[in-house]
Amino acid sequence: MRTLDANKKQSIKDLIANHQIGWSLDQRFYTDPDIYEAELDHLITQNWIMVGHESEFSGIGDFKVFSMANESAIIVRAKDGEIKAFANVCRHRGSLVCLEGSGTVQKFNCPYHGWVYGLDGKLIAARNMPDDFNKKEFGLHDLSIEVVHGLIFVCFSKNPPSLESAKRELEEPMAIFDFKNLKVAASKTYSIEANWKLTIENYQECYHCATAHPEYATMHTMMLDRKTRKRVQQHMLEKMKVCGIKNMEIDRTNSNAPPGEQGYEYSRTAMFEGYKTGSKDGEPLAPLLGNIKDYDGGASDFSFGPFSFMLAYSDHVVCYVFYPIDHKNSECEIYWLVRDDAEEGKDYNKDELMWLWDITTEADKEIIVNNRKGVESKFYTPGPYSGMEIIPTIYTQWILKELESRI
Numbered sequence: 001m002r003t004l005d006a007n008k009k010q011s012i013k014d015l016i017a018n019h020q021i022g023w024s025l026d027q028r029f030y031t032d033p034d035i036y037e038a039e040l041d042h043l044i045t046q047n048w049i050m051v052g053h054e055s056e057f058s059g060i061g062d063f064k065v066f067s068m069a070n071e072s073a074i075i076v077r078a079k080d081g082e083i084k085a086f087a088n089v090c091r092h093r094g095s096l097v098c099l100e101g102s103g104t105v106q107k108f109n110c111p112y113h114g115w116v117y118g119l120d121g122k123l124i125a126a127r128n129m130p131d132d133f134n135k136k137e138f139g140l141h142d143l144s145i146e147v148v149h150g151l152i153f154v155c156f157s158k159n160p161p162s163l164e165s166a167k168r169e170l171e172e173p174m175a176i177f178d179f180k181n182l183k184v185a186a187s188k189t190y191s192i193e194a195n196w197k198l199t200i201e202n203y204q205e206c207y208h209c210a211t212a213h214p215e216y217a218t219m220h221t222m223m224l225d226r227k228t229r230k231r232v233q234q235h236m237l238e239k240m241k242v243c244g245i246k247n248m249e250i251d252r253t254n255s256n257a258p259p260g261e262q263g264y265e266y267s268r269t270a271m272f273e274g275y276k277t278g279s280k281d282g283e284p285l286a287p288l289l290g291n292i293k294d295y296d297g298g299a300s301d302f303s304f305g306p307f308s309f310m311l312a313y314s315d316h317v318v319c320y321v322f323y324p325i326d327h328k329n330s331e332c333e334i335y336w337l338v339r340d341d342a343e344e345g346k347d348y349n350k351d352e353l354m355w356l357w358d359i360t361t362e363a364d365k366e367i368i369v370n371n372r373k374g375v376e377s378k379f380y381t382p383g384p385y386s387g388m389e390i391i392p393t394i395y396t397q398w399i400l401k402e403l404e405s406r407i
Contacts (some may be wrong), residue, residue: 008034009407016400022393024382030195030375035403036327040069042406043306043399044196045156048163048262050308050321051075054150055183055340056102057083061119064102068323068331071156073143074098074108078119083147085154086121086140097140108140150180151319153304161257166264166304169250173266173300176245177312178290182337185286185316186350190332190361194372196324197399199332202368203309203320204395207388212367213360219275219282220299225388229269236270239296243314254306254398268300277313278356286315286338286348306395311357316348318357328372332361 051066063076072088095112108117116125121140144155206222254263275282276295302310311318319335
């Protein structure tokens with residue numbers, strides 16, 4: 001953690017105080033390393049982030065590494081069957097312990113000086129140490145980890161916000177799609193040369209969808225104004241009950257979260273008539289999820305905290321995770337989930353499954369980088385959000401409020 005001096009803290013607070021609600025952020029929020037460090041210490045590492053699904057850890061010793069900013073985590077299924085998370089930092093001299101992205105191991109060997117750790121994070125062996133060296137004191141640092149209906153979340157804080165309300169309130173909608181009994185059919189990481197906030201702000205609004213994403217715009221209704229979208233919803237609402245999908249809406253997003261709790265939300269939105277799911281022709285991509293009986297022509301949005309989002313069609317789920325690499329670079333990791341008994345090549349085609357959100361995210365990469373280039377210009381000044389950019393307005397206000405209260 002880098003401590004900012006009093007002058008730098010006051011400068012950030014002044015910038016927050018001068019922000020005009022309903023307008024984009026000042027240039028410094030996207031370019032200033034000091035602001036990024038404050039975000040990293042007080043916001044990014046203090047909230048939960050999705051790092052995978054239980055299906056990726058079917059056997060003892062199955063592991064993967066998740067890295068963001070200055071932090072790296074090892075997620076592994078230990079010998080007791082539990083999924084655990086440890087800081088990927090050797091307790092000897094700080095080397096990364098695990099250099100592979102994923103795999104199956106019996107133990108973890110630090111590549112620098114050969115210290116050996118068990119699947120429970122305990123130090124097993126350390127060569128040529130003094131006689132009074134106590135291995136019990138040098139296990140890998142535990143990280144906060146939670147499994148929510150099959151989705152795995154990690155937090156780099158020892159005192160993370162509670163997920164209990166999210167678990168309780170989202171249990172019913174997540175059960176509709178049977179999240180726990182899904183599997184990862186595909187995943188892909190997109191590297192984006194832009195500040196993390198530009199990346200997430202882009203995801204949160206569909207003001208740009210009609211012009212930038214023709215594939216998305218032909219099937220999804222999010223680019224419509226609220227009044228028109230409400231009218232279009234009717235055809236889906238008539239089908240939902242018959243299909244076994246309950247109509248409900250939960251808004252506990254970050255600014256609406258109960259005190260001490262992580263924010264979350266759920267809603268379902270109709271696609272245009274004729275589209276059953278997010279495919280080129282609107283036809284099914286995989287077997288129906290959970291106990292869903294038929295296609296209602298909708299897609300459900302979930303969110304857990306400020307970085308993890310899910311879009312649930314009737315036959316597959318797309319999970320998006322956003323995180324910073326540094327103040328100028330970020331990544332978006334996407335997971336495509338199908339029911340766990342679905343067979344690739346028989347029940348689904350991976351390329352067809354990935355098509356919509358791969359082509360959309362590749363297009364967004366270019367859009368976001370162009371946005372970043374403009375924001376870095378001396379001619380950039382904040383501009384007003386449109387009526388279709390309410391969500392990024394609320395999101396950026398939450399960021400500013402969190403920073404102001406913590407620095």
